[in-house]
Structures are given as C-alpha cells and as structure tokens.
Amino acid sequence: MRTEITFAVDESQCAAWLYEPDTTGPHPCVVMAHGFTLVREQRLDAYAERFAAAGLAVFLFDYRHFGASQGEPRQLLSIRRQLQDWEAAIAAARGLPAIDATRIALVGGSLSGGHVQTVAARDSTIAAVVAQVPWCDGLRNLPALGLGPILRLSLAGLRDVIGALLGQAPYYIPAAGPPGAVAAMTTPDAVTGLAKMTPPGSTWRNEVAARIALTIGLYRPGATAHRIRCPILYIAAEQDRIAPAQFVYDTARHAPHAELKRYPGGHFDVFVPPLWDEVVTAQVEFLERHLVRRSA
Numbered sequence: 001m002r003t004e005i006t007f008a009v010d011e012s013q014c015a016a017w018l019y020e021p022d023t024t025g026p027h028p029c030v031v032m033a034h035g036f037t038l039v040r041e042q043r044l045d046a047y048a049e050r051f052a053a054a055g056l057a058v059f060l061f062d063y064r065h066f067g068a069s070q071g072e073p074r075q076l077l078s079i080r081r082q083l084q085d086w087e088a089a090i091a092a093a094r095g096l097p098a099i100d101a102t103r104i105a106l107v108g109g110s111l112s113g114g115h116v117q118t119v120a121a122r123d124s125t126i127a128a129v130v131a132q133v134p135w136c137d138g139l140r141n142l143p144a145l146g147l148g149p150i151l152r153l154s155l156a157g158l159r160d161v162i163g164a165l166l167g168q169a170p171y172y173i174p175a176a177g178p179p180g181a182v183a184a185m186t187t188p189d190a191v192t193g194l195a196k197m198t199p200p201g202s203t204w205r206n207e208v209a210a211r212i213a214l215t216i217g218l219y220r221p222g223a224t225a226h227r228i229r230c231p232i233l234y235i236a237a238e239q240d241r242i243a244p245a246q247f248v249y250d251t252a253r254h255a256p257h258a259e260l261k262r263y264p265g266g267h268f269d270v271f272v273p274p275l276w277d278e279v280v281t282a283q284v285e286f287l288e289r290h291l292v293r294r295s296a
Contacts, residue, residue: 002048007061007092009085015068016061016089017045019052020098027057028103028127028291029093033086035110035135036184037077037175039067039204042197043271047107047280054284055292056105059093061085067203073170075205077212079219082112086119090126103127103291107283109235110243110267111135114221117251120232121224128290129228130283132235133267136222136247144241152182157213170209184208184216187241193268222251231257233286235270235279242267259286 001020006013017040021027030051034044040060048058063085064071065078086106094101105128108116113134120126135141142150153173160171176190177183183190198204225232232255236248245262252258261282263275270279 005092007088009064009088012064012070014061014064014070014085014089015040016059016092017048018096019048019058019060021052021055021057023055025057025098026100027055027098028105028287029057029059029096029099030105030107030287031086031089031093032058032060032107033063033082033089033112033115035108035112037066037075037204037206037208038110038194038197039202041067041199041202042194042204043276046276047283050280050284051107051287054288056287057093057099059089059096059099061089073209075172075207076170076209079115079212079215083115083118086115087123090119090123105129105287105291107132107287109133109271113243114219117221117228117232118224120230121227124229126230128230128287129232130235130286131232131248132279132283133237133240133243133270134221134234134248134251135219135243136251138217138219140247141244142217144244149182149186153184153210153213156182156210160210161214164211170211172207173210173213175206175208184213185242187267189266189268190242193266193271196272197268222247222254225251225255225258228255229257231259231286231290233259233261233283235283236260236262237265237267237270238262239265240267 062069106116109132113131174183236245
C-alpha cells in the first residue's frame with residue numbers, strides 16, 4: 001500500500017510516498033531519495049515495491065526544490081539543504097506509528113549515495129545503509145573533467161551566484177548533456193541513461209541552478225566512511241564514469257562494517273533492467289539480514 005504524505009523542513013513541505021508491507025507492524029523502514037536532480041518516480045518506486053514485498057516499509061521523498069516537494073527557486077541543488085532534508089525525513093519516518101524507530105535503513109544512489117554516508121556517519125542509530133554507485137570524493141572526480149569543462153562550469157556557477165546576489169532568477173544549465181556540452185553530466189551514457197529511467201509524465205526537469213558547479217567538487221562524503229558504525233553495502237559499477245568504481249572500492253575499505261558488490265556496466269545501468277534485477281535482489285537480501293532477521 002502506498003500513501004502520499006508530507007513532512008516539514010523549515011518553511012517548506014516535502015512530498016513523500018510511504019509504502020507499507022502486508023505484515024503486522026511496527027515495520028523496519030527504508031528511507032530513500034534520488035541522486036543529482038532526479039525525483040522519486042525515476043525508478044525508485046520500483047525499488048520501494050521490492051522492499052515492501054520483503055516486509056520493509058519505505059519512506060521515499062523528493063528534496064526541496066525538486067519534483068513534488070515545495071521550495072523556491074525550483075531546481076536549486078544545495079548539498080547542505082539536501083542533508084537537512086534527509087535528517088527531517090528520518091525524523092518524520094521515526095515518528096510514524098507503523099514504523100519501528102530502532103530499525104531505520106538509508107538507501108541512496110549517485111549523489112544521494114554520498115548523502116547516506118554523511119548522514120550515517122553523523123547518526124549512530126541508523127541500522128543499515130545501501131550506497132549505490134555513490135558519490136564518494138568530488139576532488140578525485142575533478143581531474144577527469146578536464147580543465148576546459150571545469151572552467152566553463154565554474155563560469156556558469158559564478159554567473160548564477162552573482163545573479164542571485166543581485167536578486168535575479170537562477171541561471172540554469174542542463175543536468176545532463178552530450179559530451180562537450182556545458183552540463184553537469186556529460187558522459188556518453190548520461191542522456192540515454194536518464195531517458196531509460198524517466199517515465200512518461202515525470203516531474204523531472206533536465207536543468208539545475210548552475211551554482212552547484214562551485215561546490216560539488218568539494219563534497220567528499222567518502223571521507224566520513226570510517227565513522228559509519230552500521231553495516232553498509234556499497235554497490236559499484238565497473239564502467240561507471242560518474243562515480244568511478246575505484247573510488248567506491250577505496251571508500252569501502254575505510255568503513256568498519258562494509259560489504260561490496262561490483263557489477264559490469266555504467267552508472268545508470270544499475271537502475272534499470274536487466275542489471276537492476278540482480279542489484280535490487282542483493283539489496284533486499286542485505287536489508288532483510290540486517291533489519292528483518294535481526295528482529296526475529
């Protein structure tokens with residue numbers, strides 16, 4: 001059963017779907033949100049249905065400024081604000097009568113795969129984490145972009161920041177574009193990969209306020225891995241050019257209770273069939289082991 005709910009973060013309301021399994025509660029709960037600019041209907045509903053079928057409740061939300069959630073201006077990606085959204089979503093899930101507040105897991109992919117590491121390192125009460133093709137180290141990502149793209153993105157970011165100081169609307173760049181474009185993601189599989197994940201009528205918009213280009217390279221959630229005390233499953237894609245597999249391997253070595261699964265394919269392949277079936281099965285087994293069977 002899926003229910004539409006909202007929860008407050010500062011002055012805004014975030015939209016969430018609550019999935020409840022057909023078992024007697026209180027239920028262990030998975031809190032989920034998507035990666036860079038993406039929204040909940042871009043394949044995360046498929047994950048939630050599989051988790052619910054395994055006896056897990058799911059609290060799946062959109063960040064402020066994106067999708068069905070409030071927040072102006074639209075398409076504003078702030079790492080600080082998104083981490084606040086995660087903390088508020090966890091608190092909202094824990095406050096629901098159908099949820100066992102002691103059995104909360106976090107599942108994130110891509111940029112949110114970085115967020116779940118950061119949040120779990122701060123919150124020792126999290127029971128388990130899944131970080132799928134996670135953002136681990138922005139500084140290590142920068143050299144692969146090349147000097148030209150870095151300069152073009154930085155100029156776009158400065159234009160956006162200066163405009164904001166002058167009270168102007170955001171200056172947007174595409175979230176995904178072809179190689180050589182001034183866009184946040186320009187790997188050869190970015191445009192086609194996102195198209196495979198996006199259903200008809202989706203609220204997703206292929207644009208983001210350019211100011212994120214000035215801060216994303218400084219975000220290093222993998223540096224917190226040594227402080228994550230719960231079990232964490234890292235999912236790496238061996239041909240990933242957005243969250244390179246080697247960065248995931250290096251990060252997993254520092255998490256005290258890490259498990260690692262590696263798959264062939266690129267960044268977006270793990271989100272869609274046929275590879276998705278194998279990936280989500282591994283995640284279900286991990287979450288059952290640490291949330292459902294632990295209680296039993």
